[in-house]
Amino acid sequence: MPRRSVPPASPHPGAWWLWSLCLGVAATRTTNPLLLGLLIAVSAYVVATCRRPSPWSRSYTAFVKLALAVLLIRLVFAVALGSPIPGTHVLVTLPELPLPDWAQGIRLGGRVTAESLVFALYDGLKLATLLICVGAANALANPHRLLKSLPGALYELGVAVVVALTFAPHLIADVQRLRAARRLRGRPDSGMRGLLQVGLPVLEGALERSVALAAAMDARGYGRTAEVPPAVHRTTTALTLGGLLGVCAGTYGLLTAEGGTYGVPVLLAGLAAALAGLRLGGRRTPRTRYRPDRWTTRSLLIAGSGAAVAAAMFLAGATDPVALHPGAVPLVAPALPLWPAAAVLLGLVPAFLAPAPAPTSAFEEPSS
Template identity: 80%
Template sequence: MRSGAGDRARPAAGRAVRGTAGAATAAPAVARHRRRAPLHPGAWWLWSLGLGTAATRTTNPLLLALLMAAAGYVVATHRSAAPWARSYTAFAKLAVAVLVVRLAFTVVLGSPVPGSHILFTLPEVPLPHWAQGIRLGGPVSAEALLFAGYNGLKLAALLICVGAANALAAPARLLKSLPGALYETGVAVVVALTFAPHLVADVQRLRAARRLRGRPDRGVRGLLQVGLPVLEGALERSVALAAAMDARGYGRTADVPAPVRRTTTALTLGGLLGVCAGTYGLLTAEGGTYGLPVLLAGVAAALAGLRLGGRRAPRTRYRPEPWGAHAWLVAGSGAAVAALLTLASVRDPGALNPGVVPLAAPTLPLWPAAAVLPALLPAFVVPKETPDPEEPS
């Protein structure tokens, strides 16, 4: 009996040992999975907005090219294979188009910048007296084209920075990270983003079915016969979604005292006005001294208003986005680039905004160029996201 009990105990002990070993093996895997948590999407946007703010402080094409190269390198190293990550190419094409249109307007409509180096002359169209100050055609100088190219490149750099944020930050995760005061807005936008692909899929499916049946899928008749089933399906999904959201308490708010509501409204409106005034100050040369403090005060007031407004939406968040050390480093690198180039524009405005009269090639200032280097920090400190094989695609 003892030997039989011992024989039965050995497999059980073996299974226990194997179970313990399996648990010990699974624990590091779980820890590794937790260490691979994706970066908070708000950090990418703060980084890109910092680069965009830095781009507004200079018209030096060499510094702008460095900013765009830094943003492009980070996108190339950390862009995922998701469909929304392909938007960077569209933003790059839009930036090139903006630069070309800016130069074309200068060629056709002229420029207020005087120039002595005439490249070519277009036939000038005479205009009535009430259109004085506007010119169609005429001489085109190198100074005017260079001035237009500098300003067009600044706008192109802004588009590149915004495109980098769109390619790196998942829009659905960003909307889910909105504060509680913007909960309903975020849910509405998420629903809209979810429904748009369904509509496109319905149109493609119905057109393919009509082609298989030999019926027309183009023209006004095809559009009407395809559009009605698509709208009917969208209406059915909307009714089902509305019922599901109502069952889950969407739109219901908590009771908040009247003084808290008034304080929330004052802080939010005052903060938004401060953000607008501070942004205007940063974009203009005259407001460089007060722009940044007013912007920071407006952001602080708006965040406080959103924090108080979140009391009306007492909801828990499913899988909240973590804001860790990597997010602080990414957001801080963008803020550092913006602060350093803003300081450089105040101390040495000639280097960051080269003149075009007299005509001269732009030079690369050393320490403002070195101030762009922190923009590359996310490429080295942020781990690349690896898809989890256990999660559905």
């Protein structure tokens, strides 16, 4: 009898989140549409190569649609409300509505220039790229495994987040299943009547799953806490709050040009304090993990590839900021800087390290 090969362990879910968040940070450092499009292409290729057939893996399409909606809304606001960006290339002149004196600075209608539209396009594309990168993390990381990897101090918060993230995919799957069943029976699955007849069973199923989840958590002793000294409790609170404030201040410094000098040390100090607080807070919620996820070399390389992209974009912003931020006034065609584009391609490393395994038979699904 041939020996069955054991598939390699999938990467740590935290590695996927670090990879995608680093791509998102890189997207915040540029408004060059060519680099932003390259970041979107990298994330899309990795998702198409590495995601597994699961309910949460379908969320990437929803994030892409949300990003397109955000970009469209940004352009509509630039057309309807005007833009402070001066421009000489007038595309169209809309009827301008008079506004009262207290609404000074707001304009409805008027001239629409090419410069204002290009500026709005660059700005909206940056936010759209950030949303798509976050969608890649949702499609690649198993939320249940991510919950197992959270420290004990964040377990309650993690359960709430996981339930919120998995409710929508299961709801969509239930709607598709019930609509397919109604079509097979020759019943209408669209319109108000079909929506009412499909919506009630879906909501009932969601309620039953919520009750079953609560019963399972109660049966497993969820919410059990251990006694800790008051001094440890106060130290944990101070370290956690101070660390989170440091992380917020350091992140703000990294995302702004003025705070580039203090951003990195404040962020590192905040992370150290927050991790120490979470470590101490984990004593209050003792729990065990069955087959905990380990940070393997593959997971470290995946997270490191995203960090390399973000670091290269920071370096490019310090050495050649004009290439990362093409001007809208005057209008100039954006150019693709070579070495930042080559650095963005480092984000493709997970596609070669962690491809999704193919099913071994018609009756076996890939492991998650």
